[in-house]
Amino acid sequence: MKIKKILEILCLFLCISSVLACERGWISTKPPIHLNQNMDTQPKYKPYRKSEFFTDKKSMRLRESGTVARGELNSLNSQKPLVNENTLKRGKERYGIYCAPCHGENGDSRGTVAPFLMTQPTNLLEMKLQKNSAKHFFEVISNGIRSMPAYGHIIPIDDRWTIAFYILSLEKKQGNRLSNTDVE
Secondary structure, eight states: OHHHHHHHHHHHHHHHHHHHHTOTTOOOSSOOOOSSOTTTSOOOOOTTOBOSSSTTOBSOOOOOTTOOOTTOHHHHHOOOOOOSHHHHHHHHHHHHHHTHHHHOTTSSSOOSSGGGSSSOOOOTTSGGGTTOOHHHHHHHHHHOBTTBOOOTTTSOHHHHHHHHHHHHHHHHHTTOOOOGGGOO
């Protein structure tokens, strides 16, 4: 009986002390214990910190010539198609699939989905967009802009170029330009 009472008191003491010991927000002068070191204490350089390894003592390094940043390889290696009737036909088809629901068949931002969006889609026939090249539209399709999501992971590179040229042809129908110099 006496041993049982001692065990109960000991168990109660251990429970109370473990709850108090694990209290969050207590200030400690000791560093935290990391059972899994993972990436907390790995050797690394932080921006603007001094480095003893490099001769200029800077930890921030310039990009080596000939290297490509992550995510830029596909757009740099893509072959821009020539602007011809087949390119524009394919561009119109792809535009109808991916762009027309928001931007409208004519690029006037009156697509079937547009009234239900919180932000109105860009009118592709606006004067401020008329100075843009096919490369600009390719980049917007690839990476998105403002509330428009990126389609680079959905639309193949060649189709993005054909859509960009088709957008320029929409502007041409409104009295603007389209030429191979717009490729850039």
